[in-house]
Structure formats: C-alpha cells, structure tokens
Amino acid sequence: MTRHFFNLAKKFRRINLTDRAHSATLVVGQLSADNEKLAPRETHTESASMSDREIPSTSKSDLKLQIDDLAKRALSGVRQKLQPSEQTKITETAKWLTRYCVSGNFDLDLALDALDQKLIPAEIIIDYCIPMAAEELGDDWVDDLKGFGQVTLATSRLQMILNNVINYQNSESEIESAHGLMLIVCKDEQHTLGPSILADQLRRRGHSVKFLHSANSKELITLCKDHMFSAVLFSCSGHHSIDYITKSINLIKQEVAQKPLIFLGGKILDLEPEIKDKVDADGFSNDIDVVISKIENYKANEPAFYLKNGASK
Template sequence: MPKKPKSGTREKVASTVAPLAEDLLLELASRGAGRRPVEMRHVARLRKAALSCSKTACLSACDRIASQGIGFDDIADLYVPAVARTLGDDWVDDRISFASTSVGAAMLQWLLGALEQAHLHSDIAVDGPGVLLMVPAGEHHTLGAVLLGQQLRRRGFWVRPMLQARAESLQPTLQRRLNATMISASPATGMQDLRRLVTAARKATAEASPVLIGGTIADLEPRLADRSGADHVATDVQDALRFCQFEDRSGVSLV
C-alpha cells in the first residue's frame, strides 16, 4: 500500500519532535574523532525501551549498550538523538502514533537527565560563561534543548534553562551571569512570538550579549536572523560557540 502524502500541517508538527537533536547528531558524528559509528541494533534496543515507558528498561538498555564498550557520553550524544530521529520519521510516515512519539521523546529526555546525574555529571562551572537556553512556550518537545544544555555544561558553561519561555516572564535579574542566549525553536513558534522572545532576552541579559536561534526552524525559515532580530542562526554547538567567541573549556578544538 503506498504511503499517504504528508500534509504541510503534519510536517510542521513533526518538526517539533526533538528540536536540534538531528543537527547535534550530524555535527557530533562528523566531528567525533575516535567515536564508532552508531550501531542500529543499539538504536533499536534503546528505542524499544523508550517506547515501553519504563525507566528501568531505559537504564537497562543503556547498561547493555555500555557493556559493548560504548561510553555513556556517546549514548547521550549519539544514540539518544538517533532514537529521537527514528521516532519523528516513523510518526511522519504513520508507523507510530503521535502519543507514542511523545512518550518516547519524554523517556529519552528523562534518560538524558539520569545519565548526566549518574555518569556524566561535572561540577557547575561557576566561573564559566553563562548561557540562557530557551525553548519557546507551546513547543511540544524539548529533548534537543536538554541535550544542548548537557553539551554546554560538559564544555564548562553555566546554563540557565527555560523550557517553556515567555517574553513577559524574562527578568533582568541575572545580567552579569548570562553572556549569550540560545533559543531552540521549531516552525510551531510564530515569528511574532519569536521576535518578542529575542527582544526580551536582550533586555534580560548582559549588554551586547548575542542572541542565537537554532532548531528545525533554521532549515525552514528564510532570513531567520533578520526576521526574528537575532544575531545569528546556529546550526550546531560548535557554530554557536565560534560566533560567541567562547573558548571550548573541554579542550575540544573549535576549528
């Protein structure tokens, strides 16, 4: 039976599944010297655990993958985004329901937190640059932004997350700590709301701190920086750090 054509609305909603996750996966895979290619048998194992809505199953799947010599950082950086991408693709092609996609993404997001706490945790870099990391209110999934925050913390940055950010809720109380704002958005966020969020971020952070936008909206909205008022459209972590002229405190080269 031929696949049903995808509607524009369906594609737009699908783009909210794990914003930034695919960009992060591609960037990390291309950059990661010494990393092994993603093995689909491990992706399938972790996907099955996520869809089961069992925290125990997710942790067991990670332990099983780790027993094959794959580090927990690679599980977070490569395998979680790979599973998220399969969930989004399968929903678009009517192979799983949106409810199942949402459950799977939520479990993956929980797993990232559990992995960071148990295996990837490092002390908050109180002297490092501060980044305000926002997902606009109304976005369905925040997995990509959570992964981005974890990536930044492992590089020595102090991260202030706001996963359902509204312009009116931003207050200039942490000006001296916030040296940049990164917004992860999808086309589900209207341009007017995005402009208001960018304007509010400028008022809430230190003077001249850059505001960057990433996520799936970057691939679908032409002239995004001009239309939103942002300083830069970042397609991956390294691009964002280079634009902000931040040193990668993990020792990873930005070149």
C-alpha cells in the same frame, strides 16, 4: 539546535548506577518512574497503544520536524566520525531504545541498567543513540507502523532517560556563576530532546548553562540582570515562536545594561530563510562551534568588564 555537536576527542565516562541521580522534574507527557516499577511485574495502565486523544496536546507536524532535525544531525555524526564497529553498536542500541520506549512494560531504572550493561559511554548515548532512536520513531510514524500517541509517549520516555544520564553527568560539575549561557526553548514546544542535548554539550565544553522553557518576559529580564549572561540562545522549531522571540530580544536590548550576545537556532533556520530580516539577533547558527567562537571573541573584546566581574575565559 546544533548541526555539528559531536566532540569525541576526550575519553568518555560510563554511567555510574550507584551515584546516578534521578530527575526531580518531568516535562509534559513524561511518566513517573515510581509509577512504572516492574516489581512485581505488571502491565502498565498507561499502555504504549494509548489513543491520540490521551496524549498531551502537541502539533504532529512540530513533533515530526523536531525528530527529523535531531536525527539528521546524529546520523551525520555517526557516518563521519565513528568506526564501522562503533556504528553497529550504536545502531543496535538505538533500535533497542526504540523498542523498549514503546513497550507496555517500560521501566526507567531497568532501561538505565540495560544501557550501563552495554558499556556505552554516557556521551555516546546522549549524542547518538537517543537521537537515532527518535529518528526511528519518526520513520515508523510516517510509515504508519506506530501511531502519534505511541511516538509521543516513547519520545517522552527518551527524554526521561536523557534527563537521568545528563543529571548524573552534571550533578557535581554545574557551576553557578555569572557570564554563563542561557538556553531558551520557545513556547509551545513540548519536546526538548534537541535543546537538552545541546545544553549538555555546552556544559561538556566548560560553559555554565541555564536551561529555560517558555519563560515569560519578566522572568527572562530578571535572569539576564541577575546573572549577566554572556549569551542567550533561543531554540525554535517553528513559525509559532517568532513573535515571542522578537519581543524577548527587544526587551533584552532595551532593559539589560550589559547586553548578552543573542543567538537563534533550530529548525526555524531551515523553515524561514528570511528569518535574519525578521529577528534582531547577533547570530543565526546550528553549529555549536560557531556559537562558542563568537562568544569567546565577544568576551575577548570586553576584557575589562569580564575581569572586573570575576569571569574566566
């Protein structure tokens, strides 16, 4: 969802393998790490060459759009903000991720161990290496070097790696409080690499984030009432979710007393130039700084409410 989501000013922490927490929930298409151990070393029954029909249903065009958008932002950041030596190391790591995620011998723990040995900060892996690996997968697919099944499986494995790095980074720092942000991945979007990275970046900027995938209207309204979010962010990659977003926003505006700011971002902003005329959101942006600035201004203009309810700016 973000186009400028690289904040490299602070000193990054490296992945701690001892304290690393594994994700308890896997998204569609992911493989259990327990089923992919390499001791004893064996070829997995779920091969990287599996046919398209064996992969969970996903639109090929939607997957390509998500990969393209995610990688474009990562490459822009690498070229603009990192030194050549850093770019080289990141590029090499991204290529290694691409190769390993399509390997028939993929193992999650070994992948995380290898990344740790490369001495690359977790935030760099999240913001650069994984998006660039996704881009290489997309390019190989377009060039007929890899099949749709391979790309889908490898993307799911990238998500597994991302989940583990993010879980470690936020396992102790996530704040359960009102007036945080809710990030919603729209229905029928199987791959959540981009929104997952966005959620992590927002947390690194000090925001509590509730990450929700394909929420129904009842769940959405209940969460908004219970948590009094400062903002609700919808991430959308295609036209298929416009009706869902429109209905969700209308419900929030009708049924939630303390209305949050509502933002729409994602590839849909490029695909649908007239989206602002179709969706009643407060902001349309892929720039994390723009979104955060509007949220802080909104809070500043409602100081009595936020101070009364114990929110901090």
